[in-house]
Each structure stands twice: as structure tokens, then as C-alpha cells.
Amino acid sequence: MRERRCTAIVLAGGQGKRMGTKTSKQYLDILGKPVLYYSLYAFEQSEIIDDIILVVGSGQVEYVKNEFLNKWDFQKIRKVVEGGRERYHSVWEGLKAIREENRTEGNYVYIHDSARPFITEEIIKRAQHDVEKYGACVVGMPSKDTIKIADEEGFASETPPRDRMWIVQTPQVFEASIIIEAYSRMMEKEQITATDDAMAVEQELHLPVRMTEGSYENIKITTPEDLEIAEVFARRCFDAEKQ
Ligand SMILES: Nc1ccn([C@@H]2O[C@H](COP(=O)(O)OP(=O)(O)OP(=O)(O)O)[C@@H](O)[C@H]2O)c(=O)n1
Numbered sequence: 001m002r003e004r005r006c007t008a009i010v011l012a013g014g015q016g017k018r019m020g021t022k023t024s025k026q027y028l029d030i031l032g033k034p035v036l037y038y039s040l041y042a043f044e045q046s047e048i049i050d051d052i053i054l055v056v057g058s059g060q061v062e063y064v065k066n067e068f069l070n071k072w073d074f075q076k077i078r079k080v081v082e083g084g085r086e087r088y089h090s091v092w093e094g095l096k097a098i099r100e101e102n103r104t105e106g107n108y109v110y111i112h113d114s115a116r117p118f119i120t121e122e123i124i125k126r127a128q129h130d131v132e133k134y135g136a137c138v139v140g141m142p143s144k145d146t147i148k149i150a151d152e153e154g155f156a157s158e159t160p161p162r163d164r165m166w167i168v169q170t171p172q173v174f175e176a177s178i179i180i181e182a183y184s185r186m187m188e189k190e191q192i193t194a195t196d197d198a199m200a201v202e203q204e205l206h207l208p209v210r211m212t213e214g215s216y217e218n219i220k221i222t223t224p225e226d227l228e229i230a231e232v233f234a235r236r237c238f239d240a241e242k243q
């Protein structure tokens with residue numbers, strides 16, 4: 001019998017300001033289905049994932065329960081909780097929902113941006129392998145571009161070696177006790193700079209975080225041209241399913 005429990009925290013609490021649409025980007029359609037549908041579907045179908053905590057925007061819990069989840073049937077969603085102002089506030093609300101239930105021992109947490117609809121079962125399985133081995137891992141891909149660090153005046157000050165540069169994606173996966181401890185410490189700070197979850201573990205606990213291979217298709221839908229690219233990827237998924 002499998003003892004571990006794997007919970008996905010799917011983040012859908014953002015406003016999508018950079019997309020510039022009235023509707024938050026996670027509710028925009030790609031080939032007739034909302035972005036959020038694709039992200040939830042991947043975890044719903046996964047052999048690894050047991051349940052899902054969905055984090056939504058302020059005041060949206062009832063809307064999501066009554067409208068979205070009535071239309072799209074997902075069996076693994078255990079809770080819908082309200083997020084906060086920044087991404088890390090929303091993650092913390094999801095983690096507190098897990099902590100309240102004493103579900104930490106031997107359990108794993110997958111933190112995923114709903115704005116990344118092309119997460120696959122292969123990636124989830126690779127992450128599970130790495131988190132069981134290392135306790136913490138973050139999905140990403142080697143950078144195809146050279147990365148430069150600019151100084152405050154906008155001049156190139158450093159060019160780190162490209163073969164060690166990774167573009168970071170989600171899910172970011174942790175033993176539950178590790179990520180809850182890292183976030184509890186981080187959330188007490190006055191100034192929080194973390195833009196991903198691994199940073200909480202690196203900065204607060206100084207534990208190693210394994211880089212796990214994701215995919216160049218696991219894009220984050222952020223600005224309007226990403227939606228056009230997403231349509232191409234979604235069409236490919238539908239075509240593959242038909243075969
Ligand atoms: N307060 C927030 C901010 C973001 N997110 C989620 O975190 C993911 C990644 O964030 P990002 O792409 O920055 O989304 P937004 O904050 O919605 O976008 P923007 O920064 O353009 O407003 C998204 O799935 C978003 O819904 C969240 O749950 N709560």
C-alpha cells in the first residue's frame with residue numbers, strides 16, 4: 001500500500017495584469033476550455049496526485065464553486081481557498097490548509113501556477129522521483145538564451161555561464177514539512193523578495209533544491225502572445241488524443 005500522499009496546490013488567485021484583459025487570464029479560453037481547466041485536468045488525471053487545493057482570488061470562492069466547478073467536474077479538488085495579494089500569500093493560504101489537517105508526515109506538496117496549462121504527467125513523475133530522493137525540487141529548463149545581469153544604470157555587469165542557467169517553471173515540489181517550515185519563517189519577515197517557492201527553502205532553510213527537467217512547452221501564460229502560442233500547443237494535445 002502506498003503511504004505517501006501527494007497534494008497539488010493550484011494557484012489561481014492572480015489578476016493577470018500583464019495580460020491586460022478584464023477577465024483574469026486563468027479563466028480565458030484556449031480552444032474552448034479555460035486555462036485553469038487544463039492545469040487542473042493534468043493533476044486530476046495524474047497517477048501520482050491524490051488531491052488538489054485550489055487557491056482563487058479574493059471574493060471568488062463561491063463563484064468558482066458554483067460556476068466553474070459545476071461546469072467542469074473535478075473529483076480531486078478537496079478545498080477551494082481564498083488567496084492573497086502576492087503569489088506567495090496565495091501559496092501560504094494553500095499550505096495553511098494542508099497544515100490545518102495535520103497532513104504533513106510523509107506527504108508531498110506540488111505548488112503549481114494555473115497559468116501553466118501544459119504541465120504533463122511525465123514532468124509530474126520526474127518531479128516525484130526527485131522529491132523522494134532530495135526532499136525539494138523545482139521544475140525548469142536550461143536557458144536557450146545567454147543571460148546578462150545588468151547594473152542599476154542598465155549596463156551589462158555580468159554574464160553567468162549559460163550552461164548553468166535554468167529558466168524556472170512549476171510545479172515546485174517539496175516534502176510537506178520542509179515547505180511549511182520554510183514559508184512559516186519567510187512569512188514572518190517584513191520584506192519578502194521570493195518570486196518562487198524554492199527561494200523560501202534556499203533562503204530560510206539553506207537546503208539544496210534539485211533542478212528537475214520540465215519542458216519548453218510548460219510556458220506561463222503571461223502576455224497576449226502567449227495565448228497564441230498556447231493555442232498551437234493545445235491543438236497538438238487534442239490531435240494526439242484523437243490518434
Ligand atoms: N496573488 C496571486 C498572484 C498570482 N497567483 C497565481 O500565481 C501564478 C503565477 O503568477 P503570474 O503569472 O504572475 O500571475 P498574475 O499575478 O495573475 O499575473 P500579473 O503579474 O501579470 O498580474 C498564476 O497562476 C496566478 O494566478 C496567485 O495565486 N495569487
Ligand SMILES: C[C@](O)(CO)[C@H](O)COP(=O)(O)O
Pocket residue numbers: 087113168169170195196197220
Ligand atoms: C514561480 C514562477 O512560475 C517561476 O517562473 C514565477 O516566478 C511565478 O510568476 P511571476 O510572474 O514571477 O509572478
